[in-house]
Amino acid sequence: MALDNIRLEVMNTVEKQVDGFIKEYLIPVEDIWQPTDLLPNLQGENYMDEINQIREEAKELEYDFWVVLVADMVTEEALPTYESWLMDMEGVEQHGKSRGEENAWSKWVRHWTGEENRHGDTLNKYLYLSGRVNMREVEKTTQYLINDGFDIGTGRDPYRNFVYTSFQELATNISHKRVGQLAKKKGNKMLGKMCNIIAGDEMRHYMAYREFVKTIFEHDPSEMMLAFHDMMKKKIVMPAQFLRESGQGIAEAFENFSNAAQRLGVYTTYDYIEILEKLNGYWEIDKMRSLTDEAEKARDYLMKLPDRMRRIAGRMAIPEDQHTFKWVEANGRL
């Protein structure tokens, strides 16, 4: 589906601000943390003590916790899917020189990917060293998830994609932060710090993507509103929507993972609703004027949606049965 010229025009106009967004919301390679800063230094003298510390501390964490940490890590590791998806958006041109210079949107996507790549890397190494999960099964899940891709309902539309990324970056901020808090509560200092620092990256990314949308709202309010409405009406799906374990069909592991995350309180329906409220507030959709009739209706729908969802959420029960995953063997239960 080709987008009408206005969308492309808006993308080209906003592109001039993207270098500024990169400076404001991303951190140069030489200044940003790297996974090794948070993990045992295997070139140092005390590396065995540090590894033993990870393994000892890891014994305190419960079954659901490992399931969620694995799935969070696998979600991060499926980054090739997200990069190629965003690179394919209308208005992003990775083939070098448009108008005599590098396309700033593709630069954003690459630099964002570079930052994100450190997340899966960090958690993968931690899980490997913890000795608490079956890494081979986890690795198979990662490969399956990359093979399976995703379908987030945005098409190549940048407006819909930026709603999605705004939403998801905040969702990952919340879930990494909560996992870090749980780890810290059980005395896992290293893991607590890792998750917290990753959550900080997600927050910066969230702030960037919500700014992209805010800027687009200034240029094309009605179409931006309709795109936001469309995404929320369809519901924001998780990037790991197709998660599976070896031997399973596509997406079969997702629900059990999501139930574990809800049981732990790492990411719940109420978080989803609060994210929506935050986006409604930040974009000030209640104050937006000169919308088309259709966009007015979309805005009304979005304003009422949080309350409507809250009424439904109160009636939903989270299954208590823990599913046994191949990633975390039953004898790993405490």
Ligand SMILES: [Fe+2]
């Ligand atoms: Fe991430």
Ligand SMILES: [Fe+2]
């Ligand atoms: Fe992210």
